[in-house]
Amino acid sequence: MITHARTERIALRHAAPAPRLVRLRELQGHDELAVDGVDTRTAVQLLGRLLDADEAADLSASDRDAALAALHRALWGDRIVATLRCAACEAMFDLSFELSALQRQLGQAGEAGRVSAPREVEDAQGVHWHLPSADEEDAAAQFGLEAGRARLLAQVCADVPADAQAVSARLEALAPLLDVDLDAECTECGHAQRVRFDVQSFVLQRLLDERDSVLGEVHALASGYGWSLQEILSLPRSLRRSQVQRLTAAASAFR
Numbered sequence: 001m002i003t004h005a006r007t008e009r010i011a012l013r014h015a016a017p018a019p020r021l022v023r024l025r026e027l028q029g030h031d032e033l034a035v036d037g038v039d040t041r042t043a044v045q046l047l048g049r050l051l052d053a054d055e056a057a058d059l060s061a062s063d064r065d066a067a068l069a070a071l072h073r074a075l076w077g078d079r080i081v082a083t084l085r086c087a088a089c090e091a092m093f094d095l096s097f098e099l100s101a102l103q104r105q106l107g108q109a110g111e112a113g114r115v116s117a118p119r120e121v122e123d124a125q126g127v128h129w130h131l132p133s134a135d136e137e138d139a140a141a142q143f144g145l146e147a148g149r150a151r152l153l154a155q156v157c158a159d160v161p162a163d164a165q166a167v168s169a170r171l172e173a174l175a176p177l178l179d180v181d182l183d184a185e186c187t188e189c190g191h192a193q194r195v196r197f198d199v200q201s202f203v204l205q206r207l208l209d210e211r212d213s214v215l216g217e218v219h220a221l222a223s224g225y226g227w228s229l230q231e232i233l234s235l236p237r238s239l240r241r242s243q244v245q246r247l248t249a250a251a252s253a254f255r
């Protein structure tokens, strides 16, 4: 089978002194079915499969989120539509926004900093910040929530006293995460509320939600063409889907 996969280009901000362009290859069934949670470990594994760059575990959380946003755009477009339950009247309502607009807004509110080495950033005041990798986040987490947080903060900045809130605010400015509280208003009762949007769990949950349809597509192609499971799971997602559409169209033409 000849397969042409689509790729997306993204700029990693903290991987090297200059923003580094890398490619995100298109998902295949293997990748989609390997997603089994919404945690950082799963995100790192998925990006490790898709990025043509360094170890995904060495990326900053901010670069990981940018890659996941690019993945969302490639799969489902730039617009996020989240269905929420109102905290006041319990009705379901939609919150909708553009990922790129949120990224621009966070970028403008933040400060670029000067990257001197992978995940090492110097701010305008000359203070040096170390952005933790996924492995460092993991290692710190072994010590429990509070002690882990304190360890991580001590690694993040050696130049200033580790006031947790101040350090978090600086990190948020230098390396923003797509993990934010957004204002939402219930369309039923008008109640204004804050809702959390976290690109990592959002994208991974969407992939988990599609698991059944991926398995359905595998079944359709296996019974329609007699292809092996390995062949089908190695098809780029867009090609797999268009082949399923052809099969379905052909089947309904003979009905």
Ligand SMILES: [Zn+2]
Pocket: 086, 087, 088, 089, 090, 091, 186, 187, 188, 189, 190, 191
């Ligand atoms: Zn409401």
